[in-house]
Amino acid sequence: MKLHIVPARTGFQWVKLGAKTFFRQPLAMGGLFFMFMAAVSVLSLIPLLGTLISLALVPAATLGLMAASREAEQGRFPMPTLLVTAFRSGPANTRSILVLGAMYAAALMLVFGVGALLAPDVPAIEMPEGEVSPERVRAMFNNPGLWVALVLYVPVLMAFWHAPALVHWYGVSPFKSLFFSLMACWANKGAMLLYSLGWMAVIMMAGVVMNLLAVLLGGAALLNIVLYPMVLLLAAMFHTSIWFTVRDSFVTQEDRAA
Template identity: 30%
Template structure:
């Protein structure tokens, strides 16, 4: 199990490859993507332990979405039950990844208290109201910058971890270790990928809807409704595209660069 080091331009291709994958089976991929989101939302609203359970299940269900993409990519027939296939693939490690990711996220939020006295931590963990004067304060701005800076390595450690644990059967710490360094090694294509996501997922649709809204606000509203149905599964498919590009698959792993 080795990670390729890819050129920057590959990052721009991942979103297009996600679109191609979605076009091969839009119904199944849309079901898996929104089923993943809906299940996490439903679990998270459970009293007391909902947020913790959602964090623990997130790697399991995300592996189910990746398995959906893998089945479509290989041309295999798959049904809606593939979303739950992660429960059969190294479940203890997947749950441990969710726990480590939750712990890392909470630690990052706790460290932001140095800047704003715990305001951001309270809002993110208990859903407190953000007052306008707080949002514009220097301390809160610093807390946001700290959160973004420190949460980036946490996200890097999580990014590939579910598929590494599920497909290669490695332990949670090892999966997160390899995920972090694979992202670090490929920071250039990931930067290009982030630009592509911002451009095609937010900026261009916003410009188009803004222009349409100037002509017909009603039409702009109608066009904005199905937009997530298209963008969300394509973005999920692009996650699979970058994972396949960097790590390959267990039966076709890339050689060490």
């Protein structure tokens, strides 16, 4: 395995490949992502422990969606069993992905904890359910804890971005995978930046389209009906694209020989 440096413009290509691959198998890719979200929703019913388990399963679920994206890219139908790919390759791989999940949960709880400590004590703003006021938005963006948590989350995200794939497909240990993932994201920071900006643009365009439809066809009621499915679709499409960032960031001896 060797790190592969890609041009910055590849970031936009990853976005396009993610969308293209998703629409090859929209029911399968959307269904797999929905299954993961359903499992998280059920686990969240368990106080505290459910949240920790949900966070710990994120690397395994990410790997499963990568495996499904790889199948869809090659023209095959991604089966539901791919979602548990991390637990189907023997005890050693299972142990490694569980260790990685535990480290991810611990890192996220640390980030949340630091953010909560720095959050100011502000009185709750009573608003009707579902309504967002300018005061609530202003209070959220004026929260220093939010910005500190976001800054702290960036290196955590970089460290865990490629880690599930490195552990499962390349046999890298959980601790080394975090270092290699961080280095790969940094080495391809131009592509990763354009990749992030590309998805931000997609999300913003989707928001504009939904607002226009709400105005033309029925107001806020219609927006509430289509909002959740649209968010799930965009999230599933985004997770489909993660595989391409991994595929192009690392090469093996077989890849170089081909």
